[in-house]
Amino acid sequence: MGQDQPVSGAEAVIASLAECGVTACFANPGTSEMHLVGALDREPRIRSVLCLFEGVATGAADGFARMEGSPALTLLHLGPGYLNGGANIHNARRAHTPMINLIGDHAVSHRSLDAPLASDIAGLAGPNSRWMKSADRVQDAGRLAAEAYVASFGPPPGPVSLIMPADTAWSRGSSVFRPSHRPRPAQTPDGAIEDAARRIRNGARAAILVNGSALKEEGLRACARLQAAGVRVITDTFVPRQARGAGRFAPERLPYFAEAAIKSLEGLDLLLLAGTRAPVAFFAYPDTPGRLIPEGVSAASLGGPETDSAATVARLAEALGAPPPVAPPASGAPEFDASKLNPHSVGALLARRIPEGTVVCDDGVTASLPVFMAMESAAQHDWLALTGGAIGMGLPLAVGASVARPASKVVCLSGDGAGMYTNQALWTMAREGLDVISIVFVNNAYRILNIEWARTGAGEAGQTAHDMLSLGAPEIDWPQMAKGMGVPGVSVETTEQFDTALAHALEEPGPHLIAVRIP
Amino acid sequence: MGQDQPVSGAEAVIASLAECGVTACFANPGTSEMHLVGALDREPRIRSVLCLFEGVATGAADGFARMEGSPALTLLHLGPGYLNGGANIHNARRAHTPMINLIGDHAVSHRSLDAPLASDIAGLAGPNSRWMKSADRVQDAGRLAAEAYVASFGPPPGPVSLIMPADTAWSRGSSVFRPSHRPRPAQTPDGAIEDAARRIRNGARAAILVNGSALKEEGLRACARLQAAGVRVITDTFVPRQARGAGRFAPERLPYFAEAAIKSLEGLDLLLLAGTRAPVAFFAYPDTPGRLIPEGVSAASLGGPETDSAATVARLAEALGAPPPVAPPASGAPEFDASKLNPHSVGALLARRIPEGTVVCDDGVTASLPVFMAMESAAQHDWLALTGGAIGMGLPLAVGASVARPASKVVCLSGDGAGMYTNQALWTMAREGLDVISIVFVNNAYRILNIEWARTGAGEAGQTAHDMLSLGAPEIDWPQMAKGMGVPGVSVETTEQFDTALAHALEEPGPHLIAVRIP
Numbered sequence A, B: 001m002g003q004d005q006p007v008s009g010a011e012a013v014i015a016s017l018a019e020c021g022v023t024a025c026f027a028n029p030g031t032s033e034m035h036l037v038g039a040l041d042r043e044p045r046i047r048s049v050l051c052l053f054e055g056v057a058t059g060a061a062d063g064f065a066r067m068e069g070s071p072a073l074t075l076l077h078l079g080p081g082y083l084n085g086g087a088n089i090h091n092a093r094r095a096h097t098p099m100i101n102l103i104g105d106h107a108v109s110h111r112s113l114d115a116p117l118a119s120d121i122a123g124l125a126g127p128n129s130r131w132m133k134s135a136d137r138v139q140d141a142g143r144l145a146a147e148a149y150v151a152s153f154g155p156p157p158g159p160v161s162l163i164m165p166a167d168t169a170w171s172r173g174s175s176v177f178r179p180s181h182r183p184r185p186a187q188t189p190d191g192a193i194e195d196a197a198r199r200i201r202n203g204a205r206a207a208i209l210v211n212g213s214a215l216k217e218e219g220l221r222a223c224a225r226l227q228a229a230g231v232r233v234i235t236d237t238f239v240p241r242q243a244r245g246a247g248r249f250a251p252e253r254l255p256y257f258a259e260a261a262i263k264s265l266e267g268l269d270l271l272l273l274a275g276t277r278a279p280v281a282f283f284a285y286p287d288t289p290g291r292l293i294p295e296g297v298s299a300a301s302l303g304g305p306e307t308d309s310a311a312t313v314a315r316l317a318e319a320l321g322a323p324p325p326v327a328p329p330a331s332g333a334p335e336f337d338a339s340k341l342n343p344h345s346v347g348a349l350l351a352r353r354i355p356e357g358t359v360v361c362d363d364g365v366t367a368s369l370p371v372f373m374a375m376e377s378a379a380q381h382d383w384l385a386l387t388g389g390a391i392g393m394g395l396p397l398a399v400g401a402s403v404a405r406p407a408s409k410v411v412c413l414s415g416d417g418a419g420m421y422t423n424q425a426l427w428t429m430a431r432e433g434l435d436v437i438s439i440v441f442v443n444n445a446y447r448i449l450n451i452e453w454a455r456t457g458a459g460e461a462g463q464t465a466h467d468m469l470s471l472g473a474p475e476i477d478w479p480q481m482a483k484g485m486g487v488p489g490v491s492v493e494t495t496e497q498f499d500t501a502l503a504h505a506l507e508e509p510g511p512h513l514i515a516v517r518i519p
Helices: A009-020 A031-041 A054-068 A078-095 A121-128 A138-151 A166-170 A190-201 A217-228 A258-265 A309-319 A343-353 A365-377 A394-404 A416-421 A425-432 A447-455 A463-468 A478-484 A495-507 B009-020 B031-041 B054-068 B078-095 B121-128 B138-151 B166-170 B190-201 B217-228 B258-265 B309-319 B343-353 B365-377 B394-404 B416-421 B425-432 B447-455 B463-468 B478-484 B495-507
Strands: A024-027 A047-050 A072-077 A099-105 A131-134 A159-165 A172-174 A206-210 A232-235 A242-244 A270-274 A298-301 A358-363 A381-385 A410-415 A436-442 A489-492 A512-517 B024-027 B047-050 B072-077 B099-105 B131-134 B159-165 B172-174 B206-210 B232-235 B242-244 B270-274 B298-301 B358-363 B381-385 B410-415 B436-442 B489-492 B512-517
Touching: A009 A031, A009 A138, A009 A159, A009 A166, A009 A172, A024 A031, A024 A054, A024 A394, A031 A047, A031 A072, A031 A099, A031 A166, A031 B447, A031 B463, A047 A394, A047 A425, A047 B463, A054 A072, A054 A078, A054 A099, A054 A381, A054 A394, A054 A425, A072 A078, A078 A099, A078 A121, A078 A159, A078 B078, A099 A121, A099 A166, A121 A131, A121 A159, A121 B121, A131 A138, A138 A159, A138 A166, A138 A172, A159 A166, A190 A206, A190 A270, A190 A298, A190 A309, A206 A217, A206 A309, A217 A232, A217 A309, A270 A309, A343 A365, A343 A436, A343 A495, A358 A365, A358 A394, A365 A381, A365 A410, A365 A436, A365 A447, A394 A410, A394 A416, A394 A425, A394 A436, A410 A416, A416 A436, A425 A436, A436 A478, A436 A495, A447 B031, A463 B031, A463 B047, A478 A489, A478 A512, A478 B478, A489 A495, A495 A512, B009 B031, B009 B138, B009 B159, B009 B166, B009 B172, B024 B031, B024 B054, B024 B394, B031 B047, B031 B072, B031 B099, B031 B166, B047 B394, B047 B425, B054 B072, B054 B078, B054 B099, B054 B381, B054 B394, B054 B425, B072 B078, B078 B099, B078 B121, B078 B159, B099 B121, B099 B166, B121 B131, B121 B159, B131 B138, B138 B159, B138 B166, B138 B172, B159 B166, B190 B206, B190 B270, B190 B298, B190 B309, B206 B217, B206 B309, B217 B232, B217 B309, B270 B309, B343 B365, B343 B436, B343 B495, B358 B365, B358 B394, B365 B381, B365 B410, B365 B436, B365 B447, B394 B410, B394 B416, B394 B425, B394 B436, B410 B416, B416 B436, B425 B436, B436 B478, B436 B495, B478 B489, B478 B512, B489 B495, B495 B512
Parallel strands: A024 A047, A024 A072, A072 A099, A099 A159, A131 A159, A206 A232, A206 A270, A270 A298, A358 A381, A358 A410, A410 A436, A436 A512, A489 A512, B024 B047, B024 B072, B072 B099, B099 B159, B131 B159, B206 B232, B206 B270, B270 B298, B358 B381, B358 B410, B410 B436, B436 B512, B489 B512
Antiparallel strands: A242 A381, B242 B381
16 A cells, blocks of 8 residues: 655655564664664654674664564675675574564665675575575565565565665655565465364374464464374474473474484374474484485475464364363472582473563573573573574574564573674663563583594594584683673572572673673 | 695695685684695694684685785685685775685585575575586596686786585595696786876876875886876775885875765866776765766776786876886875874874784774875875775775784774674784784764765664664773773873873784774
């Protein structure tokens, strides 16, 4: 739907996105985006948040949309700005997160001059964009913004790129648009669900691998019914968002390492897939299969990430005549050894303290799984995992989740190696006063690589190899670095110290950092 | 030249590059690069330097090659690793820096599985690569590494990408190669030089815009001869490397802003171009031309970046019968107001203190030009500028320049906004004990954008616009952040404090940071 009053291209884009319902922009602008900043300045419906590196902006947009269900906007400065934000756009693509990347470009007339900042933006942004257009004519600007919004929902949802030449932004002659519709996820055909139900009724030993909406509150209730009907429910190893905590059904989680994943699926006749695809190994290793479904197990898709997996599991539960959901028994607070500060004890202490509605952003790498397991009995919370394997997502994701959920506490779990990639996120937490507790696991190493080194058979490690995997020498003083960016921080070495720091951070509003020194 | 002993693909690549003469690798490896790390571990001819973010690795490779004249290697982790390093690869492309980006990929058999870290690496890396191949067969690995090395020299030189699947790296059956030749820059045809000389002899009011090798020691002597023969010598605004300081010819520098650049070229009949292309505005602005050569000025190319501009200016000087070079008169230390700490006084104090052979890495944005001008009379030094406009290059560039010149002092000039992009470089400076003095100009703003805001006519700035251009609230405490990464730092507010800090930093080996608080 077009409106009549002609406005500048920048105003048309920003106002159209506001009409669509966009409420947050994570920005790192440059000269070519000044008119877009001006339009944001005059648009009260969109909260503009400055990030000091584009990877923070894109990771934050991912976190925002995972909680909100609709896209945030990023504002990026030409090809290099896109590149800086690219790794977290990759992660968002893997999370099927709607995201609108607004990439400022030179004026159309300036492009052919090959100025220093010119590059092939469409070439760079294409591979990780579900949709990409350039608003080369001012009259198209508002319409393309609305189109970008719609396209970000897919299905499946994902990052889209709208390239915005500077002269389109500053010229007048565009209009504000509102999108005609907001796409909904696809529905799995009845036949596929009935076929699966029939095979299970006929005695197939079955499991269902789920991801997507099936892992939210409502979907999990249907998952619990499936489990009660004899179908093992397993999640992908890394999921965009999962509702967790006391009273909620906790599916199995597919192991990370290929051999363990394959073993966990052995003995099945049938592996159903809902909201995901056939599982594959994260990396290839010599003499290890890449496909994780064992020989003899038949796989059947009930729809990939483009579908509403919550509806799929609910319909399958109905088709199986599964009993209504019962709340799982309370599992009680996990045991831990108070003399050992490690990811498990951190998880156990978090489980005791976090308030309901907490959002956990997980870039904890080797520390993640023990915390994840220990927090099963915590107050109800959401867990947001690293979906694309590009570390450096946690702190930015927490920024975005907190902007989306200002009334909630956000806990970010980060490895020290991962946290260094996008440490600038701490500054945005301080500026915006976000209630984020960043827990950095300091083991002075790319610990995962010490494990992978052996698994890939790379041989005996000498000094150079050791140095390439080690973050010691010098040790990073995380509290000092955080204070430099305006975030109070402490370093802890005992469970008591951690618990005290956690209690303080939960009580005092605003961002906090806790550096957890682990062996 | 192939050798006979079959080795693994990883060993073939690393040994072939060492045979070529590569001596430094700036690495941020992941699982798919473990065998490459293993090969580096066993290769004493290559110094491996760990960077905690890929943008540091690529910026360092740029700085290394600008000083060394031959490429360094980077080690990047799949598509996201390339993206993280991409902005400084863009800058290197604009500097015509040879650089070999070795991008680990999934095993060939694993690619089709679309694992979480999979992406279209060739699509992402293509736009900023002068050459790109994927070593999909182990027998090709060594040969392709040598080919990548050769390709990085162009002409013109630039970044190249060698994609390295994990199974190529770990499989045996490759050989070590040495390149057949190292390409040399092109030579400008005699006719073009003679034609230019004739026009100048016939009375054309001429200037020559130079970049590339003409700005090194020898080339500058020829530039001085041209100037003595009545040809104005002007450099591009941003140059990869320029020899400067007392006793060296100091060409004019083309102004940054379009209207000033055009004005500076008015009144000419002829603008010659050597080692560069016709100048264009950095950005487009409403109602401002993009091409900087005024109406009525005739432009004539004596060869672009693919040519040896030092040879070109020398041949033109000969053709003009220009007198032999005379050393320029000593200009004396610049005057400055000791009561005002600002970029000019910082430059003047640097000019008094830096030792001969210092390398200046400039990402100082609005602070750069006053320092540049004030340092004309300093001891002889090299100046490395930001060529591609993607801020966040300075600190990484300094890492690489220092690795290439361990006996020299390196001074990095950085804006506070620019420095935040790649602050992780400080950690590598600490780890490697690099003699780098990082001078961060703290004005708590993207100052350049405050200027550009007005120039682009973006209107009246409200609170949101102000916030998007401001780095205050909270102020970044640079010394604290630097200390967190192992670099001692101080904040200074007077010229005396700066001078004391500078003297100390020059005296004490290893990295230092000086935060210069300016209005």
